[in-house]
Structure formats: structure tokens, C-alpha cells
Amino acid sequence: MKKKFAYYDTGHxxxxxIVMAAGFTPYKILGDxxxxxxxxxxxxxxxxxxxxxxxxxxxxxxxxxxxGIAFCHGCDTTNNQYDIWKYHVKTDFLYWINTPAKNDKISxxxxxxxxxxxxxHLEKKYDVEITDDKLKEAIKKSNKIKSLMRQLAALxxxxxxxxxxxxxxxxxxxQMDKDELINDLEKTFQEWKGRPAFPKNMxxxxxxxxxxxxxxAMQIFESAGLxxxxxxxxxxxxxxxxxxxxxxxxxxxxxxxxSRIPQPPTKIPFHVRLDYLRQCLKETKVAGIVLQRLxxxxxxxxxxxxxxxxxxxxxxxxxxxxxxxxPTIDQQFVSRLESFRELITx
Amino acid sequence: MIKMAxxxxxxxxxxxxxxxGYLNQPLTPRMLQVLMQYINQxxxxxxxxxxxxxxxxxxxxxxxxIPASMGFSPGFPEAYAALTATAGCAVPPIECADSLGYGRxxxxxxxxxxxxxxxxxxxxxxGVREADAYFSANFVCDTHLKWVENEARIHGKPYFALDYPxxxxxxxxxxxxxxxxxxxxQLWDMIxxxxxxxxxxxxxxxxxxxxxxxxxxCQLFRQLNDYRRRFPANRYFEWVRIxxxxxxxxxxxxxxxxxxxxxxxxxxxxxGDKMEIEPGREKxxxxxxxxxxxxxxxxxxxxxxxxxxxIVFEPxxxxxxxxxxxxxxxxxxxxxxxxxxxxxPYTLNLDRRIEYFNKMIVDYDxxxxxxxxxxxxxxxxTGLLDLRDSLQKRWGIPVLMMNTDHCDPRAYxxxxxxxxxxxxxxxxEEYTKKKKx
Numbered sequence: 001m002k003k004k005f006a007y008y009d010t011g012h013x014x015x016x017x018i019v020m021a022a023g024f025t026p027y028k029i030l031g032d033x034x035x036x037x038x039x040x041x042x043x044x045x046x047x048x049x050x051x052x053x054x055x056x057x058x059x060x061x062x063x064x065x066x067x068g069i070a071f072c073h074g075c076d077t078t079n080n081q082y083d084i085w086k087y088h089v090k091t092d093f094l095y096w097i098n099t100p101a102k103n104d105k106i107s108x109x110x111x112x113x114x115x116x117x118x119x120x121h122l123e124k125k126y127d128v129e130i131t132d133d134k135l136k137e138a139i140k141k142s143n144k145i146k147s148l149m150r151q152l153a154a155l156x157x158x159x160x161x162x163x164x165x166x167x168x169x170x171x172x173x174x175q176m177d178k179d180e181l182i183n184d185l186e187k188t189f190q191e192w193k194g195r196p197a198f199p200k201n202m203x204x205x206x207x208x209x210x211x212x213x214x215x216x217a218m219q220i221f222e223s224a225g226l227x228x229x230x231x232x233x234x235x236x237x238x239x240x241x242x243x244x245x246x247x248x249x250x251x252x253x254x255x256x257x258x259s260r261i262p263q264p265p266t267k268i269p270f271h272v273r274l275d276y277l278r279q280c281l282k283e284t285k286v287a288g289i290v291l292q293r294l295x296x297x298x299x300x301x302x303x304x305x306x307x308x309x310x311x312x313x314x315x316x317x318x319x320x321x322x323x324x325x326x327p328t329i330d331q332q333f334v335s336r337l338e339s340f341r342e343l344i345t346x
Numbered sequence: 347m348i349k350m351a352x353x354x355x356x357x358x359x360x361x362x363x364x365x366x367g368y369l370n371q372p373l374t375p376r377m378l379q380v381l382m383q384y385i386n387q388x389x390x391x392x393x394x395x396x397x398x399x400x401x402x403x404x405x406x407x408x409x410x411x412i413p414a415s416m417g418f419s420p421g422f423p424e425a426y427a428a429l430t431a432t433a434g435c436a437v438p439p440i441e442c443a444d445s446l447g448y449g450r451x452x453x454x455x456x457x458x459x460x461x462x463x464x465x466x467x468x469x470x471x472x473g474v475r476e477a478d479a480y481f482s483a484n485f486v487c488d489t490h491l492k493w494v495e496n497e498a499r500i501h502g503k504p505y506f507a508l509d510y511p512x513x514x515x516x517x518x519x520x521x522x523x524x525x526x527x528x529x530x531x532q533l534w535d536m537i538x539x540x541x542x543x544x545x546x547x548x549x550x551x552x553x554x555x556x557x558x559x560x561x562x563x564c565q566l567f568r569q570l571n572d573y574r575r576r577f578p579a580n581r582y583f584e585w586v587r588i589x590x591x592x593x594x595x596x597x598x599x600x601x602x603x604x605x606x607x608x609x610x611x612x613x614x615x616x617x618g619d620k621m622e623i624e625p626g627r628e629k630x631x632x633x634x635x636x637x638x639x640x641x642x643x644x645x646x647x648x649x650x651x652x653x654x655x656x657i658v659f660e661p662x663x664x665x666x667x668x669x670x671x672x673x674x675x676x677x678x679x680x681x682x683x684x685x686x687x688x689x690x691p692y693t694l695n696l697d698r699r700i701e702y703f704n705k706m707i708v709d710y711d712x713x714x715x716x717x718x719x720x721x722x723x724x725x726x727x728t729g730l731l732d733l734r735d736s737l738q739k740r741w742g743i744p745v746l747m748m749n750t751d752h753c754d755p756r757a758y759x760x761x762x763x764x765x766x767x768x769x770x771x772x773x774x775e776e777y778t779k780k781k782k783x
Binding site: 042045047076080087101304 | 446447448449451452453484487488489491492493495496499507509511512514515516517524525528531532535695696697719721724725727728729730731732749
């Protein structure tokens with residue numbers, strides 16, 4: 001079994017394919033909502049993103065199981081925590097990739113440079129050669145996964161697929177061995193195809209906002225009778241909406257791919273994210289939109305006033321809601337979503 | 347004037363409180379004049395000679411020298427927000443921003459500015475009028491990018507963003523050069539953007555002159571700041587935090603140079619060239635890490651001062667005084683500008699931050715450090731606990747962690763904080779005794 005190479009990425013910026021071509025299984029650090037963040041709270045204040053503290057806790061406990069760790073430039077919180085990881089997480093290889101906030105010719109050139117530099121450091125550290133052929137093979141594999149996920153995700157609005165099931169499939173994509181994953185997703189696809197039709201008692205919604213990283217958060221929507229049929233989350237459509245170009249220089253292909261994925265809230269300009277949401281809403285009929293934000297998540301806090309205003313102007317019904325980082329099915333949260341459900345089904 | 351009259355008519359109580367708040371500051375008449383000149387300049391920029399015809403909105407620390415050389419008079423919403431909080435009037439705009447959908451965790455500089463602008467308040471009370479173009483950079487925080495982009499979008503005006511890579515712990519000079527390459531390309535791109543929106547060719551001579559002025563302002567400010575190494579220090583934080591404004595805002599470079607030169611002359615006359623430490627009025631010399639509590643000048647000039655503790659150094663104010671000399675070539679100067687803004691004391695990575703503080707403890711003969719765990723500024727808060735641990739391990743120096751907010755007075759509770767300050771002062775008492783031995 002291939003050794004895992006862990007990465008910490010608040011969006012979907014990490015070039016998994018480079019790590020795959022180096023012979024590792026990319027593993028996205030997602031923390032564990034069931035484990036207390038006390039070890040991380042020793043170094044990070046409690047008014048800072050609880051998800052990031054959970055990831056640090058996981059890093060402190062499990063880093064020895066990973067060949068190395070790479071960070072991608074994400075939000076202010078995670079950027080500054082690189083240093084804290086450097087001080088407190090034991091690893092032979094901790095690497096920083098500066099992914100740009102802008103998306104123009106100059107920033108893409110810089111991003112391409114950053115990816116090449118990362119590749120060179122991996123080659124040097126692990127004494128491996130990451131050839132273009134290996135990279136192209138990894139890209140093909142990734143595209144196969146993305147294609148399968150697109151097919152699975154499309155079933156959400158026509159079949160009885162629970163929010164949790166979709167979430168678990170999306171989570172596997174960033175943590176499981178890729179060959180096993182392809183088999184698993186193919187089996188899942190066959191199984192989901194045979195599912196009953198979309199249940200009449202559920203209401204289809206689009207979910208955007210902070211990344212959902214544990215199944216209980218998805219169960220809350222289920223409890224309120226809401227089915228997430230579209231999203232722009234990193235453990236979701238952001239991961240598979242786009243295909244990586246398979247021709248030409250593979251690093252350039254990864255750079256182009258990254259510039260086309262649904263934009264995370266850490267990037268500018270605003271309208272790109274809005275455009276993607278509008279596209280989703282055009283493609284799939286939903287009854288409402290849920291803009292959910294994990295407590296202390298600044299990037300989404302900055303996007304929401306703009307997004308909600310524009311989507312309301314378009315005539316959509318939406319709710320803006322803040323959630324805590326807890327596996328408890330928060331009944332207050334459920335009640336608010338139930339009220340929203342009432343509102344959008346009237 | 348009309349805007350101000352309307353504001354007073356609608357908010358007589360806020361105006362009254364604001365005047366009271368300003369009068370509570372340790373301002374000299376000259377300082378007040380300097381402040382009013384800056385604020386008024388942004389109000390009447392359209393009536394000023396051709397070179398100031400345009401008004402640009404910038405985020406703190408942005409290399410405003412480049413747009414300034416194309417005729418953009420710089421306005422810094424953070425400066426207006428800081429003054430509003432100083433006047434004790436930030437809560438209504440913050441609440442207004444909350445009602446617009448900005449969560450409680452969002453930077454209160456931003457919320458003060460957005461709320462005050464929305465309420466139609468004048469610049470003296472945080473509002474920002476429509477600019478001809480908007481500029482932001484993310485070397486302090488990502489909030490800057492989104493905040494100003496949104497303002498540009500609201501007003502339908504051109505916007506340019508500079509994307510700064512993060513210099514994380516452990517990165518060497520060659521890595522920094524790579525980042526400077528990226529920034530240099532963006533600066534050339536900004537010049538092209540400015541040429542496009544103004545229809546004028548970039549004036550290199552003007553640019554180099556402005557960079558040189560910037561350098562001179564920063565040099566003067568640093569020289570003045572160095573006098574605070576004396577014992578007694580010549581200036582404390584409650585004064586410097588306002589005193590830094592002409593340097594930060596680049597409001598009118600020639601007047602700023604004149605102002606700082608006259609202040610330096612006064613300091614030289616009073617203290618001579620002597621920098622040695624002498625016994626004086628401050629019992630405990632304290633460093634403040636983070637943004638000041640704009641609304642709470644009494645914390646510095648009464649609560650701490652009454653116990654003999656005075657803030658003699660703060661990385662925040664000096665962070666904007668790092669502009670270097672113009673180089674022989676345009677390229678060299680742009681790279682210099684990129685470097686000067688890429689690494690500043692306020693945003694140092696943990697390795698550099700620890701090293702910097704170790705030096706300041708010696709240079710300023712510090713007895714204690716107050717670290718502001720700022721709810722509004724997570725970039726600055728992150729890493730503080732490791733910084734504290736490292737400094738305490740090496741020096742045993744007392745550190746007070748102050749958990750509050752820089753603009754929102756509701757995050758500060760006098761009673762519990764005073765108790766903690768008492769404990770901190772006791773620790774400094776012990777520490778100074780040990781230091782003597």
C-alpha cells in the first residue's frame with residue numbers, strides 16, 4: 001500500500017497529481033470533529049477557526065503516519081498556522097505552496113512556478129523522478145475520478161441519495177488510495193443508479209459557504225428535510241466540476257485546471273464565485289439556497305453579503321446561517337432550516 | 347461641509363461624543379491641524395490643483411507611491427475608521443455593518459468604514475466618499491482584497507489588487523527573491539493599469555521623487571521613534587498612534603516632511619544626541635504587540651500610566667515606516683518597493699517575529715509585553731502564543747495576553763482587565779528586581 005502524503009488546503013488548490021506521480025496517496029487533512037482540539041488550543045486561540053484547530057490536532061497526533069505534509073496558501077488563518085505546524089508537528093518534510101489569490105496571466109505564471117518548485121522538492125526529498133509521463137498518468141486517473149463523481153453528483157437530484165452518502169463519497173476522493181477509489185466509485189455508481197426516485201418529502205437545495213468536513217453537518221440538512229443537490233464546496237463540486245487538460249505540459253495543465261475550478265472564497269474577484277452558483281442554479285432546479293458559514297470563517301463572512309444580495313435580486317429564496325464545529329445535531333440549527341423549508345415550499 | 351452639517355443635525359449626540367473623544371487624546375494643536383488637513387484634503391480633492399484631481403482608496407501599507415505619481419491623492423479607510431474609534435463613535439457604524447450581513451467576526455476597521463459610509467457619515471467619522479479608483483493588497487490580510495473590491499464594485503470604479511505571497515517560517519533569501527519577481531511583475535501591471543485608466547504615460551521622475559519623499563518621511567519617523575529608546579522615552583503609544591498618521595497615509599508628503607523635521611529638531615534640542623538610558627518617569631517599559639485600542643486612550647494614559655507602566659515600543663506603528671531609498675533604475679526601485687511591503691514587522695512569520703522581539707527587548711530595555719489577542723485581526727493573533735512562550739523561556743519577561751478588539755469597545759471590560767493589569771504590574775515589579783541583579 002502506498003504511503004500517504006498529507007496536505008492542508010482550505011480550498012482545492014493542492015496538486016494531488018504531483019504527489020500521485022511521486023508514488024504517494026494524497027491525503028487531505030480534515031481534522032476530526034469527534035476529537036477535542038485541546039492539544040491545538042494550546043497554540044491557537046479559541047476565537048480562531050475550530051476546523052483549523054482540529055486539523056492541527058490531527059497533525060500533532062498523526063504526522064508520523066504521513067510521508068510529508070504540504071500547505072497551500074488559503075485563508076489568513078491557515079496561512080499563519082503553517083509556522084505553528086512547523087514548531088509543533090513532527091515531520092521530515094513540511095512544504096509551503098503559495099497559490100495566488102488572483103487569476104490572471106501573471107498569477108498563473110507564478111502558480112506554475114510554485115508547482116514546478118514543489119515537484120522539484122519532492123524529487124529531491126524522496127529521491128524519485130516525477131516524469132511528464134507519470135504526471136499525465138496521474139492526471140488521467142484524476143479525471144476518471146472527477147468524471148465518476150460528476151455522474152454520482154448528478155444523481156442527487158433524481159434519485160434517493162442522502163446528503164451523508166454524497167458527502168462520504170466526496171470525502172473518499174481526498175483521502176483514499178486512487179485505484180481503490182475508482183473501483184469504489186464505480187460500484188457506488190451502479191448501486192445509486194438503482195435507487196428509488198428523489199423522495200417527495202425532501203426539498204432540493206443548493207449549499208454554499210464553509211467547507212463541510214464531517215457527515216453530521218450534512219445530517220442536519222437531512223433532518224430538516226433538505227437535500228443538497230448542488231454545491232460549490234471543496235469536498236464537493238469544486239473538486240470535480242472541471243477536467244484537467246490531458247495534452248501538453250502537465251504542470252501547465254494543472255495551472256490551467258486550477259484557474260478554472262469553482263472559486264473558493266479566498267480568491268478574487270467576487271463575481272466568479274457568483275457566476276458558478278448562477279450556472280448551477282440554471283442547470284438544476286432547487287427550491288432554495290443555504291449559505292452556511294462555520295463560526296469565525298472570515299472569507300465566507302466577506303462573501304456572503306454580496307452573494308446573498310445578488311442571489312436575492314435574481315429572485316432566489318435563501319437563508320444565511322452560522323454553524324458551530326460540533327458533531328451534535330444542533331436542534332436550533334435544524335429548526336431554522338425547517339422554517340426555511342416551510343418558507344420555500346409554500 | 348454640507349455632509350458634516352447633515353451628520354451633526356442627524357446625530358448631535360454622536361457628534362458631541364466624538365468631539366469629547368478627540369479632545370481626550372494627547373494631541374497638540376499642530377497635530378490636530380495635521381489631521382484636519384488630511385481629512386479635509388480628501389473632502390475637497392476635486393477642487394485642488396490638477397495633480398490632486400483624482401482620489402484613490404487604498405488599504406494600509408499599499409505602495410500608494412505608484413498611483414500617487416499618476417495624480418491619485420491617497421485615502422485610507424482604515425485611518426478614517428481608526429479616528430472614528432478614537433472619537434468613541436465606532437459602535438453605530440459597526441452595528442450598521444452587522445445589519446448589512448457582515449458577521450460579528452469580521453474586521454472592525456472594515457465594518458466601521460462600511461457602516462459609516464452606508465450611513466453617509468463624513469470622513470471625520472469614518473465615512474469614505476466615492477473614489478476614482480480603488481487599490482488593495484493582501485500582505486496584511488485577505489480582508490483588504492475583498493473589502494476594497496466590494497467598494498469598487500458598488501461605485502462601478504476601476505480596481506487593482508496586489509497579491510502578496512506569504513513569507514512563512516524557514517524561507518530563505520532566494521525564496522524571497524522569487525516572491526519579489528512575482529510582485530515586480532504585478533507592479534508593472536499596475537503601472538499599465540494606471541496608464542489605461544488615466545490616459546497618461548507613467549511619469550518615472552515623479553514616481554522616484556515620491557518614493558524619495560516616502561523614504562524621507564519614514565527615516566524621520568524612525569529617527570523620532572529611536573528617541574523612545576531613552577529612559578525616559580520621549581513619546582508613548584497614546585501619542586505615537588496618532589503621530590504616525592501622516593507617515594501611514596502619505597497625506598501630503600512635503601507637509602509631512604516639514605512636520606516630522608520640526609518634531610525631530612525639537613527632540614534633538616531637548617535630548618541632544620544622547621541615547622543612553624537614564625532614570626526617569628516610567629517605572630516599567632512595555633511593548634505593545636498588535637493594533638492599539640483606538641477607543642481606549644485611558645488604558646495607556648491613565649490605567650497603565652498610573653501604575654508606572656508606559657508603552658515605549660509597538661511594531662504596529664513602525665510597520666509602515668519601512669520604505670527604502672529609490673534605486674538607480676525603475677526596475678530596481680519597484681523591487682525595493684516590493685521588498686519593503688513584503689516583509690513588515692506587523693506580519694512577520696514566527697521565526698522572524700521571535701528574532702525581532704528578542705532584539706526589541708534589549709534595544710528598548712523592556713520590562714513587559716502586552717500582546718493584543720485581537721478578535722478583529724486573526725492574522726496578527728495567530729502565533730502569539732508561541733511568541734509568548736519563546737520570549738518567556740528566554741527572558742522570563744512578563745507577558746499579558748489582552749483578549750479584545752481594536753475598534754469595538756464592547757469587547758473590552760474594565761473590571762476584569764484592570765485585575766489582570768494589576769497582576770501584570772506585580773510580575774514586572776519582580777522581573778525588574780531580577781534584572782537589576
